[in-house]
Every structure is written in C-alpha cells, then in structure tokens.
Amino acid sequence: MASTGPLRRALQQAAAYAPWSAWAWRNTAFVTAGVPLAGVSALLVFDIVTDWRSVILLPALPLLCGPLTVLQRSRFWSLLGLNVPRVPRTRPWYTPRGAAQWLRSEATWRQCGYHLVAAPLAAGGAVLVVCSWVAGIFGTLVFSWVWALPVEDRLPGWTTRYTLVTAAGVLLLFAAPFLAAAVTRLDTSAAAALLGPNRAKELRRRVEDLAESRAGVVDAADAERRRIERDLHDGAQQRLVSLAMNLGLARATLKDLPPEARRVIDEAHREAKEAIEELNNLVRGLHPAVLDDRGLDAALSGVAARAPLPVHLKVDMERRAAPTVEAVAYFVVSEALANVAKHAHAERVDVVVRSRGDVLRVTVTDDGIGGADVAGGTGLAGLAQRVGSVDGAISISSPAGGPTIINVELPCGL
Numbered sequence: 001m002a003s004t005g006p007l008r009r010a011l012q013q014a015a016a017y018a019p020w021s022a023w024a025w026r027n028t029a030f031v032t033a034g035v036p037l038a039g040v041s042a043l044l045v046f047d048i049v050t051d052w053r054s055v056i057l058l059p060a061l062p063l064l065c066g067p068l069t070v071l072q073r074s075r076f077w078s079l080l081g082l083n084v085p086r087v088p089r090t091r092p093w094y095t096p097r098g099a100a101q102w103l104r105s106e107a108t109w110r111q112c113g114y115h116l117v118a119a120p121l122a123a124g125g126a127v128l129v130v131c132s133w134v135a136g137i138f139g140t141l142v143f144s145w146v147w148a149l150p151v152e153d154r155l156p157g158w159t160t161r162y163t164l165v166t167a168a169g170v171l172l173l174f175a176a177p178f179l180a181a182a183v184t185r186l187d188t189s190a191a192a193a194l195l196g197p198n199r200a201k202e203l204r205r206r207v208e209d210l211a212e213s214r215a216g217v218v219d220a221a222d223a224e225r226r227r228i229e230r231d232l233h234d235g236a237q238q239r240l241v242s243l244a245m246n247l248g249l250a251r252a253t254l255k256d257l258p259p260e261a262r263r264v265i266d267e268a269h270r271e272a273k274e275a276i277e278e279l280n281n282l283v284r285g286l287h288p289a290v291l292d293d294r295g296l297d298a299a300l301s302g303v304a305a306r307a308p309l310p311v312h313l314k315v316d317m318e319r320r321a322a323p324t325v326e327a328v329a330y331f332v333v334s335e336a337l338a339n340v341a342k343h344a345h346a347e348r349v350d351v352v353v354r355s356r357g358d359v360l361r362v363t364v365t366d367d368g369i370g371g372a373d374v375a376g377g378t379g380l381a382g383l384a385q386r387v388g389s390v391d392g393a394i395s396i397s398s399p400a401g402g403p404t405i406i407n408v409e410l411p412c413g414l
Contacts, residue, residue, distance in 0.1 A: 018177070019177055028129055034122050041068065064115070110193075122183055122186065128179060129180045135169065141169075201252055262364060295388045316355070317351075321360050333353075344404060354411060361408070368402050371399075372396060390410055
C-alpha cells in the first residue's frame with residue numbers, strides 16, 4: 001500500500017503530460033494561433049531585408065503595433081487565461097499630443113520589439129511543434145500506410161525500417177507536448193516583459209503609492225491618538241477631577257458621619273486621585289500637548305524629569321521635524337527610559353537628539369547590566385515597529401554587562 005501513492009502520482013503526471021492531454025493541446029493551440037499574427041510583422045521585415053526600397057514601409061510598423069498587441073493580448077487571455085496588462089495612456093492616441101507621446105513612449109518600441117523579434121521566433125517554434133505532431137502521427141501510423149499497399153509494392157526489409165520509423169514517431173509524439181510547453185513559456189515571458197507596462201516603473205509606482213498610503217495611515221493613527229488624548233483630557237479626566245473634589249468636600253464638611261462611612265469616603269477620594277494620576281500618565285503617553293505647543297525639547301525634558309533615575313538630555317535640532325516623526329521620537333525616548341528603569345539596573349542615562357539635514361538621530365545610552373534582547377519581551381520589538389512605521393532605522397547594542405546603546409534614525413520630512 002505504501003507504493004500506491006507515488007505510483008498514482010507518477011501515473012497522474014504521465015497522463016497530464018501525455019500527447020492526448022488537454023495541457024498538450026492547449027499549448028499547441030496557443031503557439032499555433034500566434035503564427036498568423038507573427039506573419040504580418042515577419043513579412044514586413046522580410047520585404048525590407050530582401051528589397052531595400054521597402055524601407056519606406058518601416059513607419060507602418062508602429063501603426064501595426066496597436067492592433068497586433070490587442071490581438072496578442074486576446075490570444076493570451078482566451079487560450080491561457082493570462083492577462084497582459086495594458087499600458088496606461090494619459091492622452092488619446094488620435095490627438096496630436098497623444099500621437100507624439102505614443103511615438104516617444106518606450107512601451108511602444110518594446111511592443112515593436114516583441115512583434116519584430118519575439119513573435120517571429122515564437123512562430124518558428126510553433127512551426128516546429130506542428131511538424132513534430134505531424135511527423136509523430138505519421139511515423140506512429142506508418143504500418144497502417146504500408147499495410148494498405150499491395151505486397152509487391154512494399155520495399156525489401158520494410159518491417160525493420162518501419163519499426164524504427166514507428167519508434168521515432170512515438171518519441172516525437174511524446175516530445176511534442178514538452179516542445180509546445182517550452183515555446184509557450186518563452187512567448188509568455190517575452191509578452192510579460194514587452195507587451196505590458198515596464199516592470200521597473202510599475203514597481204516604482206507601486207512603492208510610491210504604498211509609501212503615500214502608509215504615510216496617510218500613520219498620520220491618521222497619530223491624529224486618532226490626539227483625538228483620544230483630547231477626549232480623555234476634556235471628558236473623563238475632568239469628570240474624575242470633579243468627583244475627587246466632591247469627595248474631598250464631603251470628607252471636609254460631613255463631620256458627623258459614622259467612622260465606616262468616613263473610611264469609605266476617604267478610600268474613594270484616594271482612589272479618585274490615583275485614577276487621575278494614572279489617566280494623566282496615559283494621556284501624556286498617547287500624545288503630550290507640550291509636544292505640539294513647544295516641541296520635542298520641552299516634551300523630552302518633562303519625560304527626563306519624571307524618570308526615576310538621573311537622565312542627561314541634550315537636544316540639538318536645526319528645525320522641527322514632522323509632527324508624526326516627533327511623536328515617534330518622543331515614544332522612543334519614553335519607552336527606552338521605561339525599559340531602563342524596569343530592567344537595566346542603571347544609575348545614569350544619556351539621551352542625545354540631533355537633527356542634521358533630513359535625518360533626526362536619537363541615541364539612548366545607559367550604564368546598566370546590558371543583555372537587552374528584542375525577542376525578550378522588554379518592549380524593544382514594539383519600539384522597532386514604531387520606528388519602522390515612518391521608514392526609520394534602529395540599532396541596539398547591549399552586550400552582557402553593558403552598556404546598552406539604542407540608535408534611531410528617523411526621516412524628518414515624512
């Protein structure tokens with residue numbers, strides 16, 4: 001039973017590549033259909049080569065490229081299900097500017113190259129495929145032709161000769177599908193490179209579109225964080241402040257309450273103040289208002305002042321960066337200082353922020369025990385993702401025993 005699976009797969013593969021398979025006849029039909037289309041441009045080239053006076057017909061080739069390309073695309077789609085994208089045009093071809101742009105376009109001359117070189121070569125391969133099929137069928141059935149002849153008309157030793165012809169015919173029949181597949185692959189590769197849009201330009205355009213869309217998503221996320229910060233500050237935070245004030249007023253004025261009730265009020269008042277403090281920290285972590293009002297220097301000064309260990313901060317910026325980049329830099333320093341306080345056992349941290357040209361560099365150095373690992377769950381993975389969201393780069397050096405150095409480079413003009 002163990003050999004049933006491999007044997008079945010071998011039989012299925014042989015049936016798929018057999019001369020009677022749909023795969024073989026689809027490829028044969030595809031390459032054969034390209035012969036008439038290639039014949040037009042091949043005939044034009046033949047006339048120019050054989051008679052130099054036919055060079056006056058050369059300007060007709062760009063005019064033929066459009067209809068021939070449409071027919072070739074239809075052949076690829078109808079017989080292979082392969083969609084060769086059209087080259088986008090900014091102006092109609094029948095207007096003077098559109099015609100001039102069409103003639104200057106490298107896509108037009110790539111299409112001419114396909115119809116002049118690739119299509120005739122594919123047509124030559126198609127002729128070989130058809131000849132292989134015809135010769136294979138004739139050779140395989142050669143005994144049928146011989147048996148139809150009278151015995152006295154058969155050549156001496158015909159049995160041995162025609163046995164060899166039959167064997168050659170069978171080999172050609174089994175080779176024809178692979179030859180058709182090879183011609184099909186060459187033709188589709190040439191069409192994808194020459195008939196469609198330029199791949200390099202298309203990839204460049206897609207990269208630019210993705211960069212723009214990613215920048216829009218980052219800006220939208222930053223705007224959403226600012227909205228949440230504003231709503232928390234103006235809504236929930238003010239309600240908690242009002243609640244704490246009422247509880248404090250109740251504790252100060254209601255002197256005749258039982259001790260149990262006073263303890264409840266005191267505990268509620270303390271919880272309300274702690275909730276306000278936590279909410280303040282949350283709001284500052286989302287997007288501090290001072291970052292928009294006074295810039296990165298003032299915002300980082302507040303972070304350094306709240307740190308539980310000495311922080312030496314130096315900010316040297318020629319001009320302010322984009323708001324999204326400043327928010328990322330603020331997040332980097334805040335998260336790095338939080339990691340140092342939790343894991344590094346450091347006594348001092350140096351933070352340097354410099355702006356030179358279009359690059360904002362942030363360096364955080366601590367004298368802790370080192371050994372920081374992105375995969376260790378210390379927040380460095382999220383920090384790297386945040387930096388990567390604005391096309392930034394981050395490098396972390398943290399040998400065992402320290403020091404730990406985090407270098408971040410951010411593009412200022414996102």
